[in-house]
Amino acid sequence: MAALNKKSVDDINVKGQRVLCRCDFNVPLKDGKITDENRLVAALPTIKKLIADGGKVILCSHLGKVKTEEDKPSKTLAPVAKRLSELLGQEVRFAADPEVVGANARAAVEAMKDGEVILLENTRYRAEETKNGEAFSKDLASICDVFVNDAFGTAHRAHCSNVGVTQFVKTSVVGYLMQKEIEFLGNAVENPVRPFVAILGGAKVADKLNVIANLLEKCDTLIIGGGMAYTFAKAQGYEIGTSLCDDSKVEYCKEMIEKAEKLGKKLLLPVDAVTTDHFPDPIDDAAIETQTVDVDKIPADRMGMDIGPKTREMYADAVKNAKTVVWNGPMGVFENPVLAEGTKAVAKALADTDATTIIGGGDSAAAVNQLGYGDQMSHISTGGGASLEFLEGKELPGVAAANDR
Numbered sequence: 483m484a485a486l487n488k489k490s491v492d493d494i495n496v497k498g499q500r501v502l503c504r505c506d507f508n509v510p511l512k513d514g515k516i517t518d519e520n521r522l523v524a525a526l527p528t529i530k531k532l533i534a535d536g537g538k539v540i541l542c543s544h545l546g547k548v549k550t551e552e553d554k555p556s557k558t559l560a561p562v563a564k565r566l567s568e569l570l571g572q573e574v575r576f577a578a579d580p581e582v583v584g585a586n587a588r589a590a591v592e593a594m595k596d597g598e599v600i601l602l603e604n605t606r607y608r609a610e611e612t613k614n615g616e617a618f619s620k621d622l623a624s625i626c627d628v629f630v631n632d633a634f635g636t637a638h639r640a641h642c643s644n645v646g647v648t649q650f651v652k653t654s655v656v657g658y659l660m661q662k663e664i665e666f667l668g669n670a671v672e673n674p675v676r677p678f679v680a681i682l683g684g685a686k687v688a689d690k691l692n693v694i695a696n697l698l699e700k701c702d703t704l705i706i707g708g709g710m711a712y713t714f715a716k717a718q719g720y721e722i723g724t725s726l727c728d729d730s731k732v733e734y735c736k737e738m739i740e741k742a743e744k745l746g747k748k749l750l751l752p753v754d755a756v757t758t759d760h761f762p763d764p765i766d767d768a769a770i771e772t773q774t775v776d777v778d779k780i781p782a783d784r785m786g787m788d789i790g791p792k793t794r795e796m797y798a799d800a801v802k803n804a805k806t807v808v809w810n811g812p813m814g815v816f817e818n819p820v821l822a823e824g825t826k827a828v829a830k831a832l833a834d835t836d837a838t839t840i841i842g843g844g845d846s847a848a849a850v851n852q853l854g855y856g857d858q859m860s861h862i863s864t865g866g867g868a869s870l871e872f873l874e875g876k877e878l879p880g881v882a883a884a885n886d887r
Contacts, residue, residue, distance in 0.1 A: 487886050487887045488655070488656050488661075488664065488881065488884040488885070488886060488887065489653075489654075489655040489656070489884060489885045489886065489887050490655050490656050490657070490658070490660075490661045491528055491531050491532065491630055491655055491656075491657055491658065492531075493655060493887070494628065494653060494655055495535050496532055496535045496536070496537030496627075496628050497535055497536040497537065497596065498536060498537075498538075498596055499537055499538065499627040499628050500537070500538045500540060500591060500594070500625060500626045500627050500628070501532050501537040501538065501539050501540065501626060501627070501628045501629075501630055502540045502542060502622060502623075502625065502626035502628070502629050502630070502647065502651075503528065503529065503532060503539060503540065503541050503542070503629075503630040503631075503632060503657065504542055504543065504629070504630070504631045504632060504633045504636075504643050504644050504647075505521075505525040505528075505529075505541055505542070505543045505632050505633055505657075506521050506524075506525070506543060506632070506633040506634065506635040506636060506659075506864060506865070507521060507522060507525070507541075507543035507545060507559060507562045508521065508543065508544055508545050508546065508635060508636075509521050509522065509545070509562065511545075511556075511561060514561055515561065516561055516562070516565055519565060519569075520851075520864070521635070521864060522562065522565060522566060522569060523569065524659050524864055525632055525657075525659060526569060526570065527657075527658045527659070528630065528632045528657035528658045528659060529541070529566075529570065529599065530570070531658070532630065533570075533572075533597050533599065534597075536596040536597050537596065537597070537628070538591070538594040538595070538596060538597075538598060539597075539598065539599040539600070540591060540594075540599075540600055540601075540602065540625060540626060541566075541574070541599065541600070541601045541602065542582075542601070542602040542605055542622070542643050543559065543562070543601075543604070543605065543633065543643075544604055544605045544606045544611065544636065544641075544643070545557050545558075545559055545562070545604045545606070546604075546606070547606070548604065548606040548607060554580075554604075554607060557604050557606070557607075558578075558603065558604060559576070559601055559602075559603060559604050560576050560578065562601060563575070563576035563601040564576075566599075566601065570599065572599065573598075573599070574599045574600065574601050575590060575598070575599070575600040575601070576600070576601050576603075577590040577591075577600050577601065577602050577603065578603060579602070579603050580603070580607060581607075581608070581621075582602055582603050582604070582605055582607050582608050582618070582621070582622075583602065583618075583621040583622060583624070583625055587600075587602055587603070587625070588625065591625045605641070605642065605643040608642070610642060611641050611642045611643060612639070612641055614640050614641055614642055614645060614646045615642060615646070616646065618642040618646070619642040619646030619647050619649060619650060620650055622642060622643060622646075622647040623647050623649075623650030623651045624650075626651060627651075627652075627653070628651065628653045628654075628655070629647055629648055629651040629653065629654045629655075630654075630655055630656070630657050631644055631648075631654065631655075631656055631657065631660055631880055631881075631883070631884060632656065632657025632658070632659045632660050633660070633880065634659060634660050634663040634863070634864050634865045634868050634869075634880075635843075635864050635865035635866075635867075635868060636865070636868070636880060637660070637663075637865065637868045637878040637879070637880030637881050638865070638867050638868040638871040638876070638878050638879070638880070639879065639880070640879040640880075644879075644880040644883070645879045645880060645883045648883040648884070653885065654883060654884050654885050655884055655885060656881070656884045659864065660880075660881070660884075662861065663861075663863055663864065663865070663868075663869070663872075664881060666838075666840050666860070666861040666863075667808075667840065667842075667861075667863065667869055667872045667873070668872070670806055670808050670838070670840050671696075671697075671700055671808070671872065671873060671875065672700075674700070674701070674805075674806040675805040675806050675838065676702055676805055676806070677702040677703065677803060677804050677805055677806075678700065678701045678702050678703075678804070678805070678806045678807075678808075679701060679702065679703045679704075679705065679800055679801055679804040679806070679807045679808075679837075680697040680700075680701040680703070680704050680705070680807075680808045680809075680873075681704075681705040681707065681797070681801075681807065681808070681809040681810070681811075681828060682694065682697070682704070682705070682706055682707070682708075682710070682810055682811050683706075683707040683708030683710070683711075683809075683810070683811030683812045683813050683814075683825075683846070684708045684709065684710060684810070684811030684812065684845065685708060685709035685710060685726060686709065686710055686726075686728055687710040687713045687714075687728045687731040687734065687735065688728055688730075688731060689870075690710065690810075690811070690870070691731070691734065692874040692875075692876075693810070693870060693873045693874050694706075694738055695738070695741075696873065696874050696875045697808075697873060698738065698741055698742055698745060698747055698749070699745065701747065701808075702747060702748065703747065703748040703749075703750060703800050703804075704742065704747060704748070704749050704750070705750045705797050705800060706749070706750065706751050706752075707752065707789050707793075707797070707811070707812075707813035707814070707824060707828070708811050708812055708813055708814065709725075709726040710726075710728070710811075711751060711752045711755075711777075711786070711789070712725035712726055712727050712786050713726075713727050713728045713729075713731050713732060713735050714735045714738075714739070714751050715751065715752070715777050715778070715780075715786075716729075716732050716735075717732050717733075717735035717736045717739060718739070718751070718778075720777060720778040720780070721778070721779075721780060721782070722777075722780050722786065723757070723780040723781055723782050723783065723784045723785055723786070724782075724783065724784065724785040725755075725757075725780060725785040725786040726785070726786075748800070750796060750797065750800055751777075752777050752786075752789045752790070752793040753776065753777055753790070753792050753793050753796065754774055754775065754776050754777055754789070754790030754791065754792045754793055755774070755775060755776075755777050755780060755786035755787070755788070755789065755790050755793075756772050756773075756774050756786070756787055756788040756789070756790055756814065756821060756823070756824070757772065757773050757774070757775055757780055757781070757784040757785060757786055757787060758770055758771065758772055758773075758784065758785060758787050758821075759771070759783060759784055759785075760785075761785065761787075761815075762787070762815060762818050762820075762821065769820075770818065770820050770821075772787070772820060772821070774790045774791065775790075777790075777793075787814050787815050787821045788813060788814025788815065788821045788822070788823060788824040788825075789813045789814060789824035789827075790824075791823075793824070794823065794824055794827035794828075795827075797813075797827065797828055797831065798827055798828070798830070798831035801828075801831040801832060801835050801837070802831070802834075802835060804835060804837040805837050805838065806837055806838050806840075807832055807835065807837045807838070807839045807840065808840045808842060808873065809828065809832060809839070809840070809841050809842065809846050810841075810842035810843070810844065810846055810869065810870060810873065811842075811844070811845060811846055812824075812825040812845050812846060812849050813825045813827075813828055816845070816849050822849075822853075825849050825853070826853055829849060829850050829853050829855045830853075830855065832850075832855070832858075832859060833855040833858035833859070838860045838861075839858075839859045839860045839861070840859070840860060840861045840862075840863065841859050841861070841862040841863060842863050842866070842869040842870065842873060843862075843863040843864060843865050843866035843867075843868070843869045843870075844866030844867075844869075844870075845866075847862045847863065847864075847866070850862065868880075
């Protein structure tokens with residue numbers, strides 16, 4: 483995979499140069515306060531390296547979706563500049579500018595000394611950002627000599643601030659976070675230490691069609707959980723009651739079951755399920771009444787909500803002897819404490835194994851962190867959508883755009 487041969491910040495020295503560094507500061511805000519700063523912390527090593535080199539560090543990022551003028555005040559990156567200043571122990575000047583790269587931002591860049599840091603306004607203040615428009619790409623390129631992409635979370639999208647800008651800057655490299663993501667996810671899929679076990683959960687088969695097909699070819703064991711397991715159960719000819727089912731994908735699931743057999747791969751599907759008589763409100767339904775049944779005996783008026791104890795044990799066993807494990811998607815409605823046991827069991831099995839454990843962003847990242855197992859994983863990806871496309875075997879535009887070694 484070409485992605486592994488990209489130039490990184492270690493291959494350059496930016497002393498005295500203007501460095502535009504694309505980070506992923508798309509953080510949750512509540513009343514102007516950052517409620518989860520994992521992404522800020524993840525960006526620090528690259529920023530510190532650029533400061534230590536003596537670069538003039540210009541940070542940029544998007545924040546949420548900006549559809550109208552009214553969206554802008556609530557989507558400003560001003561709170562991020564404030565918090566970054568505290569985390570770095572030096573001022574991060576906020577270049578408030580409705581044009582992102584307008585007169586105010588240009589003046590701020592002009593006045594910079596080596597080792598100083600500024601943060602540009604939300605790149606999505608410019609409507610053409612998401613369309614990869616040339617004018618904005620040129621504006622961004624005009625204020626820098628070097629471009630560093632450290633935003634894995636948007637690497638699967640071709641926007642001005644991660645792809646367009648590279649067409650007008652001679653030197654484009656990846657930051658430490660991007661490098662780590664490429665190495666963990668890239669090696670896991672392309673060159674895994676075996677046995678390689680992949681675990682896929684989540685609600686819909688449709689979201690993971692290509693991931694399932696690609697991983698079946700690459701891994702030794704593929705484990706399926708979450709809502710999409712019931713489409714597989716239907717493909718096995720079982721009655722699944724009112725469980726979530728993607729009827730248009732039943733044939734596809736049959737094909738995947740056959741494909742696994744043909745390739746000599748283990749495809750593990752749930753053997754029992756925790757069922758309820760209605761879809762719970764994750765927060766309020768703490769006393770929800772559950773019944774555990776074999777997966778081929780789900781009553782007509784009940785729905786599968788989590789993997790049962792026999793399945794938990796089987797999945798934990800499969801992980802025990804693995805050398806590489808990739809996990810994307812929860813095993814059940816883990817937001818509800820009563821229906822979190824399956825996700826918990828998988829998280830615990832990964833925490834207990836000696837394998838390289840990689841969590842593919844999104845809900846599974848939230849789950850391992852909430853359950854307190856985060857620090858026992860080898861790598862937790864910062865990009866849900868980007869890591870999924872990586873697991874599909876796709877080349878990510880944001881990675882492809884960086885200079886090759």
